[in-house]
Amino acid sequence: MAVVRSGSRLVAAGERGLIIYSDDSGQHWSQAQVPVSVTLTALRFANEREGWAVGNMGVVLRSSDGGQSWKRVFDGKQAAELAEQAAQQAWDAVKPDPNNPDHPLNLLLSDAQRLVDEGADKPFLDLCLQGDGSALVVGAYGLAFSTADGGKSWQALMKNLPNPNGATYYGIAERQQEQYLFGEQGVLLRATGTTGADAAFSAQTSPASGSLFGGLATRQGTLMLYGLRGKVYRSAQPGAAWTEVQTPVDASLIAGLQLADDTVLLLGSAGQIVASRDQGQSFTALPLKTRFPFTGATVAPDGTLIVTGTRGLLRLPAASLTAAAPAKATPSTTATHSAPAAVAPDDAARNSAAGAA
Structure with missing residues (x-):
């Protein structure tokens, strides 16, 4: 489940195509009109009106x-067909020896044909918005597509991305003029300058x-990447080397955000939150009374931390974030990333309104 803040509104998405929104800092929620019933994995808003969501079955x-009503602008069936068309065009332009199965274009075409044969079962796991209706979506097995017209037309980007093993992209991070794709087994791609379909990513x-x-x-x-076994890697500025930072947790870190006082919070799949006041150079664990396996987080207009899990939402008052969050924190403009899955929380830990929705 994912949650974002857009202006004074909170919007959350999760299993069975559920999208809910709140205009009172998460105390009450309304259900949005959604045309799908598949799990939704990530949300982004370009402004207070324009929102995007991605999820299972290649849904966009x-x-x-x-966020009150949603339209489908892309799905896994279209993605597979587009991938095959782009791969065939690239193959036709070169016509490599078909008896060489290791040629990159033979591999690309084979993978695209397999997508069509297997059907629309591959999830998208994250997206970023470039404004003016432009979006980049990424997901399982190295899938990546972009649109520049609000989802009316799409381009397959896989042939432009150096990911020969088809590693899954779990997320996208942006810093100034840099854009990173990251994910399975530590795969990491970087583009500078141009974004979207024209971005030139390098391994x-x-x-x-x-x-x-x-x-x-x-x-x-500062850019931080985080993931398996509580690992955090920090790059202080564009082009700077990565430094591994020790954290007091060994469970996967799933989501992150920066508060108004510049405190960084990273949330884990075992219900832990670690905080940094020095731009990610060091982290301490927060003494939470409730263990809630996290998948996403944002800060509500009233300063409450809104966190999500696979079975609902939880409101954490600022007082529970001792030594980390100020009483009236506000969210950063930095996007948070949620993982595709996490352990379900105990029933007592769920927000009753969200659970009922």
């Missing part, structure tokens, strides 16, 4: 009314051997 949704030497589930760029320009 768009809202133009602040990076990853600091991680395990999967990376989330990324957070602070207002000060």
Whole structure:
């Protein structure tokens, strides 16, 4: 489940195509009109009106009314057909020896044909918005597509991405003029300058051997990637080397955000939150009374931390974030990333309104 803040509204999405929104800092929720019933994995808003969501079966949704109603603008069937068409065009332009199964274009075409044969069962796991109706969506097995016209037409990007093993992309992180794709087994790609379909991604030497589930760029320009076994990797500025940072947790870190006082919070799948006041150079664990396996987080207009799990939402008052959050924190403009799955919380830990929805 994922949650974001758009203006004074909170919007959350999760299993069975459920999208809910709140205009009172998460105390009450209303259910949105959604045309699908598949699990939704990530949300982003370009502004207070324009929202996008992605999820299982290659679904991409768009809202133009602040998240109250949604339209499907792309799905896995279209994605597979588009991937096959793009791969065939690339193959026809070169016509490599079909008896060489290791040729990149033969592999690309084979993978695309397999997508069509297997049907629309591959999830998208994250997205980023470039404004003016442009979006990039990424997901399982190295899938990546972009649109520049609000979802009316799409381009397959897989042939432009150096990901020969088809590793899953769990997320996208942006810092100034940089854009990173990261995910399974530490895969890490970077583009600078141009974004979207024209972005030129190059493979990076990853600091991680395990999967990376989330990324957070602070207002000060520090970029943190985090994931399996509580690992955090920090780059202080564009082009800077990665440094591994020790954390007091060994469970996967799933989501992150920066508060108004510049405190960074990273949330884990075992219900732990670690905090940093020095731009990710060190982290301490927060003494939470409730263990809630997290998948996403944002800060409500009243300063409450809204966290999500696979079975609902939880409101954490600022007082529960001792030594981390100020009493009246506000969210950063930095996007948070949620993982595709997490352990379900205990019933007592769920927000009753969200659970009922």
